[in-house]
Amino acid sequence: MAHGPSTYKPTNAFTRWLDSRLPIIRFLDDTMMQFPTPKNLNYWFTFGGILMIMLVVQIISGIVLAMHYVPHETLAFDSVERIMRDVNYGWLIRYIHSNGASFFFIAVYLHIFRGLYYGSYKAPREVLWLLGIVIYLLMMATGFLGYTLPWGQMSFWGATVITNFFSAIPFVGEAITQWLWGSFAVDNSTLQRFFSLHYLLPFVIAGVVILHIWALHVPGNNNPLGIDVKGPADTVPFHPYYTTKDGFAIAVFLLFFCYFVFFNPNFLGHADNYIPANRLVTPAHIVPEWYYLPLYAVLRSVPDKLFGVILMFGAIFVWALLPWLDTSRVRSNKFRPIMRQLFWILMFVIFILGYLGAQTADDSNLVFFGIELPIGKLLLAQIFTIYYFLHFLVITPLVGLLETPHPVPESISKAVLAKKGAASAASA
Amino acid sequence: MKLKALLALAAGLALAGVAYAAEGDVKHPEPQKWSWEGAFGKFDRQQLQRGYQVYKEVCAACHAMHLVSFRNLSQPGGPEFSEAQMKAIAASFQVPAIDDKGEVIQRAGIPADRFPSPFPNETAARAANNNAYPVDLSVIVKARHDGANYIYALLTGYADTPSEFQLLPGLNYNPYFPGKQIAMPAPLVSDGQVTWPEGNPPATKEQMARDVVAFLAWTAEPKLEERKLMGVQVMIFLLGLSVLLYFAYKRLWRDVDH
Numbered sequence: 001m002a003h004g005p006s007t008y009k010p011t012n013a014f015t016r017w018l019d020s021r022l023p024i025i026r027f028l029d030d031t032m033m034q035f036p037t038p039k040n041l042n043y044w045f046t047f048g049g050i051l052m053i054m055l056v057v058q059i060i061s062g063i064v065l066a067m068h069y070v071p072h073e074t075l076a077f078d079s080v081e082r083i084m085r086d087v088n089y090g091w092l093i094r095y096i097h098s099n100g101a102s103f104f105f106i107a108v109y110l111h112i113f114r115g116l117y118y119g120s121y122k123a124p125r126e127v128l129w130l131l132g133i134v135i136y137l138l139m140m141a142t143g144f145l146g147y148t149l150p151w152g153q154m155s156f157w158g159a160t161v162i163t164n165f166f167s168a169i170p171f172v173g174e175a176i177t178q179w180l181w182g183s184f185a186v187d188n189s190t191l192q193r194f195f196s197l198h199y200l201l202p203f204v205i206a207g208v209v210i211l212h213i214w215a216l217h218v219p220g221n222n223n224p225l226g227i228d229v230k231g232p233a234d235t236v237p238f239h240p241y242y243t244t245k246d247g248f249a250i251a252v253f254l255l256f257f258c259y260f261v262f263f264n265p266n267f268l269g270h271a272d273n274y275i276p277a278n279r280l281v282t283p284a285h286i287v288p289e290w291y292y293l294p295l296y297a298v299l300r301s302v303p304d305k306l307f308g309v310i311l312m313f314g315a316i317f318v319w320a321l322l323p324w325l326d327t328s329r330v331r332s333n334k335f336r337p338i339m340r341q342l343f344w345i346l347m348f349v350i351f352i353l354g355y356l357g358a359q360t361a362d363d364s365n366l367v368f369f370g371i372e373l374p375i376g377k378l379l380l381a382q383i384f385t386i387y388y389f390l391h392f393l394v395i396t397p398l399v400g401l402l403e404t405p406h407p408v409p410e411s412i413s414k415a416v417l418a419k420k421g422a423a424s425a426a427s428a
Numbered sequence: 429m430k431l432k433a434l435l436a437l438a439a440g441l442a443l444a445g446v447a448y449a450a451e452g453d454v455k456h457p458e459p460q461k462w463s464w465e466g467a468f469g470k471f472d473r474q475q476l477q478r479g480y481q482v483y484k485e486v487c488a489a490c491h492a493m494h495l496v497s498f499r500n501l502s503q504p505g506g507p508e509f510s511e512a513q514m515k516a517i518a519a520s521f522q523v524p525a526i527d528d529k530g531e532v533i534q535r536a537g538i539p540a541d542r543f544p545s546p547f548p549n550e551t552a553a554r555a556a557n558n559n560a561y562p563v564d565l566s567v568i569v570k571a572r573h574d575g576a577n578y579i580y581a582l583l584t585g586y587a588d589t590p591s592e593f594q595l596l597p598g599l600n601y602n603p604y605f606p607g608k609q610i611a612m613p614a615p616l617v618s619d620g621q622v623t624w625p626e627g628n629p630p631a632t633k634e635q636m637a638r639d640v641v642a643f644l645a646w647t648a649e650p651k652l653e654e655r656k657l658m659g660v661q662v663m664i665f666l667l668g669l670s671v672l673l674y675f676a677y678k679r680l681w682r683d684v685d686h
């Protein structure tokens with residue numbers, strides 16, 4: 001258990017009075033100041049804090065945008081341009097919001113893969129992990145809904161392609177799709193409900209984030225060694241130790257973020273979204289935002305629409321099974337020589353899937369830097385999709401049983417001292 | 429670790445590769461140097477003023493810019509025409525209006541009006557242009573991949589039709605346009621097509637194309653200078669903040685074995 005007894009002492013008459021009625025200061029002090037945190041966390045563990053910041057950034061910038069944005073098919077595009085031109089600092093708010101979505105996803109992917117590498121999904125953190133997947137799914141929905149709002153060509157056609165997948169559902173598919181659209185095609189009623197939901201979902205995310213952090217605070221943080229905290233020697237209070245360290249990491253993250261906002265604000269977007277939506281002109285090449293590309297490749301790897309949709313959702317659903325698929329008793333890949341290699345191979349596979357997701361949807365050979373490779377894009381996507389599922393469903397359980405992990409240190413403080421000793425021996 | 433190096437390499441290649449994907453055999457625009465590029469880039473006022481003149485005397489015969497108002501022409505960070513010049517420019521355009529008897533009329537523009545279309549509606553525009561639509565140019569530089577270089581290449585890239593090429597009637601050969609044939613006839617056809625005030629470079633076709641592209645880059649991103657200036661300030665602030673937080677963090681953790 002990471003929690004000790006509360007050490008908060010009210011210091012004046014008011015806080016004493018409040019503490020015996022609503023101990024909210026005690027709660028905040030316990031969870032955000034005194035909270036015992038493993039002292040060996042590295043920078044990969046700062047992305048949780050970064051995600052909180054990004055959620056707040058998106059909500060605040062979004063609320064301001066919503067004051068000026070008009071959710072109507074004939075007005076939406078121009079209203080966004082009006083924000084860019086005539087609203088005071090509107091260009092800033094809008095570029096923060098559109099690039100903020102991308103950086104939110106960069107952070108969430110690093111956060112998830114961090115958990116994968118250090119085995120943070122294993123007991124006793126399964127519920128924490130599952131709540132994280134719920135947040136990720138809600139983020140995907142929110143990002144998709146938001147991207148339709150400026151009502152450019154990619155907004156419109158992206159929404160058309162994605163909502164059309166629901167028509168693959170047997171028997172009720174068409175009815176469900178029309179229900180989602182509120183019409184017989186993507187049109188004004190679709191835009192208005194998408195705006196309503198885009199406003200709603202971030203607050204649902206905020207709610208699930210609270211549960212996520214609650215579930216974090218019961219077992220406490222995992223750490224790069226993946227071993228349990230054994231006592232006070234292994235931890236430091238969250239404040240000031242991690243507030244400063246995370247603060248530093250957040251400032252550096254914001255540096256990267258601000259580079260894009262101020263110097264390259266349209267780099268992560270698509271030029272076609274500056275063309276107003278036009279249902280008579282299909283863009284040559286409909287691509288989703290970069291953060292959906294690996295899933296898009298999985299979806300397109302099967303010719304059958306229904307199976308493709310199932311596979312795409314399955315690609316995320318396997319994460320939910322992971323706590324029970326991973327048979328190894330060692331959490332951190334630091335001590336798992338084989339799984340560690342397989343982790344990097346999985347990263348490579350996901351990256352290539354993302355690359356394939358950005359290609360045109362035909363079965364021509366892959367052209368890489370003008371060189372035609374002797375393999376079709378579709379076949380390649382199929383091979384990588386199969387490997388992706390094999391990794392979770394077959395390789396992970398087998399390797400957990402067959403691999404001999406390296407010896408795991410007894411405690412965090414012992415490991416730290418051993419490392420220190422080795423370092424001073426080497427320098428002597 | 430070899431695997432990680434491989435991964436990084438693949439990442440780099442794939443990122444660069446996405447940009448090249450699926451362009452067909454259309455000619456790629458050659459990269460040009462533009463004054464507004466880079467962290468400290470700014471528009472060249474003289475160039476924007478010349479570019480405006482090309483727009484007005486050539487492009488405005490077919491195109492509109494319904495997101496740009498005449499008043500923008502005298503705002504900071506743009507061509508910065510004087511207030512009087514801007515009002516004269518506005519008055520030189522005819523905009524559709526309704527008079528006090530309810531009749532549809534044309535009147536001289538005022539600063540709050542937008543750059544109008546020369547056609548009453550899309551059907552009329554298409555009828556006059558071989559059924560092609562002269563798109564609104566307000567954000568055209570952002571609405572095309574590699575926008576500034578592409579439009580410069582498009583405007584200067586009209587060429588004789590190769591003998592093997594099947595040109596459809598009414599279209600013009602241009603290797604930079606997707607499909608290589610475009611309904612827009614070459615708009616910049618001869619040097620000196622536009623007469624600039626004294627002190628400006630000669631109005632060659634290339635110079636006019638460069639200047640009108642600069643003008644369109646400004647109409648697409650009128651707050652560019654404000655954005656970059658603020659960006660430099662924000663980056664300096666964040667850099668300082670990062671350094672301070674780094675030392676605070678190091679100082680605090682000095683006595684902790686970790």
Ligand code: HEM
Nearest residue numbers: 058059062063065066069098101142143146147149150202
């Ligand atoms: C989870 C947090 C959020 C994410 C990931 C997100 C994502 C996005 C994305 C990707 C866009 C399209 C940006 C563009 O290309 O122009 C967008 C637009 C928009 N969002 Fe959000 N958003 C979030 C939260 C919010 C909130 C809380 C609100 C309102 C209270 C909001 C209001 C808007 C509005 C009005 C637009 C249209 C203006 C525009 O396109 O720039 N967003 N959002």
